[in-house]
Amino acid sequence: MSRKKRKNEFIEQRDLLLEKSSAGWVSFRRFLFAPNLLTFVISVVVGNAFGGAIKDLVSLLASFISFVWRWLFTQNHPMYFAxxxxxxxxxxxxxxxxxxxALAVYYTIQFINNKLINSESEKWGYDEPHEDMMALQKLQRENNDLxxxxxxxxxxxxxxxxxxxxKS
Known part of the structure; x- marks a missing residue:
C-alpha cells in the first residue's frame, strides 16, 4: 500500500471516529439537558427543600401555640420565649x-442555556407550542394586512x- 493511500485511509478513519464521537456527545448532551429530565430533577430538589421549610413552619406554629397555651393557662402567666x-x-x-x-438551580440552568446549548429550541424552558403560536399570530397579522x-x-x-x- 502506498504511503498516500494509507494517509488517506487514516484521515477517513479519523474523520469517521470524530463524527461518531461528536454524534455521541450531542446525543448524551440532549439526554442530560432534556427539558423533561431537568424539570423532574428541579422538582425533586426544590420540592424537597420546600417540604423541609413547610415542616419547620408547622413545627414553629406548633411551638407558638404551645407558648401561647402555657402563657394563658398556667399560673403566673410565665413568658417562656426559649x-x-x-x-x-x-x-x-x-x-x-x-x-x-432555588437560586443555585436557576443560575445553573442559565449557565447551561447560555454556555452549553447552542440551539434555541434545545434550551431548557423553550416552549415550542408558544413559539409556534407566536409565529402563527405573526402570519395571521400579515395575512390580515394583505x-x-x-x-x-x-x-x-x-x-x-x-x-x-x-364615461362610455
Missing part, C-alpha cells in the same frame, strides 16, 4: 436553604370600472 427559639431557628435555616437551592390591501385594490378597481362605464 420554647420557640429552636423552632424559629430551624424554620429560618430551612427557608434560607430553600432559597439558596386582505385589507386586497380589499382596497378591489374597491379601486370597481370605482375605475364604474367611472369607465359612466
Amino acid at each position: 420554647a420557640t427559639q429552636q423552632a424559629w431557628s430551624a424554620f429560618i435555616t430551612s427557608f434560607l436553604t430553600m432559597i439558596s437551592i 386582505i385589507k390591501k386586497n380589499n382596497e385594490l378591489q374597491e379601486k378597481v370597481l370605482q375605475a370600472l364604474a367611472e369607465s362605464k359612466q
Whole structure:
C-alpha cells in the first residue's frame, strides 16, 4: 500500500471516529439537558427543600401555640420565649436553604442555556407550542394586512370600472 493511500485511509478513519464521537456527545448532551429530565430533577430538589421549610413552619406554629397555651393557662402567666427559639431557628435555616437551592438551580440552568446549548429550541424552558403560536399570530397579522390591501385594490378597481362605464 502506498504511503498516500494509507494517509488517506487514516484521515477517513479519523474523520469517521470524530463524527461518531461528536454524534455521541450531542446525543448524551440532549439526554442530560432534556427539558423533561431537568424539570423532574428541579422538582425533586426544590420540592424537597420546600417540604423541609413547610415542616419547620408547622413545627414553629406548633411551638407558638404551645407558648401561647402555657402563657394563658398556667399560673403566673410565665413568658417562656426559649420554647420557640429552636423552632424559629430551624424554620429560618430551612427557608434560607430553600432559597439558596432555588437560586443555585436557576443560575445553573442559565449557565447551561447560555454556555452549553447552542440551539434555541434545545434550551431548557423553550416552549415550542408558544413559539409556534407566536409565529402563527405573526402570519395571521400579515395575512390580515394583505386582505385589507386586497380589499382596497378591489374597491379601486370597481370605482375605475364604474367611472369607465359612466364615461362610455
